[in-house]
Amino acid sequence: MMSTTPHTFVSSTTFRVTGMTCEHCRRAVRQEIGRVPGVQRVDVDLATGSVTVHADRPVDRVDIAAAADAGGYALLP
Template identity: 40%
Template sequence: MTSQASTGSCCSSDGSCTSKAATDTHSGGVTTVYKVSGMTCGHCESAVSQEISALGGVNAVKAVADSGEVTVTSDGPLDDESVRAAVDEAGYELVGRT
């Protein structure tokens, strides 16, 4: 598990973050919006996006910490348990689909 799970946040003690989330806007395919809890900043968005992007068939991921929403575009429907495992690997919790 990553360090953000043990500290409660992936940000530094002064609240600053340096990473940006993936913003690929590939069109086509199936778009699914998930709710993820625990994201607080751009680094969180990047961690979740990177793990979900590694799943087979995923074309684009856009995570938004403010809303907790993660929009995934894929070739076909994704297995929710695979998405849950990817989010867990990033150190966050998949609440479900929105």
């Protein structure tokens, strides 16, 4: 992650995630990131490789990256 990128966010933020190619990927990413405390909703767009995370309290980007990694995917900076 770039040093100028804020470490936490509230509301919604969109990330790029590599390795997603199918409906299974969509479910896995949604499920893993959805487990992060504070995350309310996860929208996955396979065509663009983007994941929009909606949070109701501050969420650390490191936790989102770790969740994507746990599902077998990589969050791009």
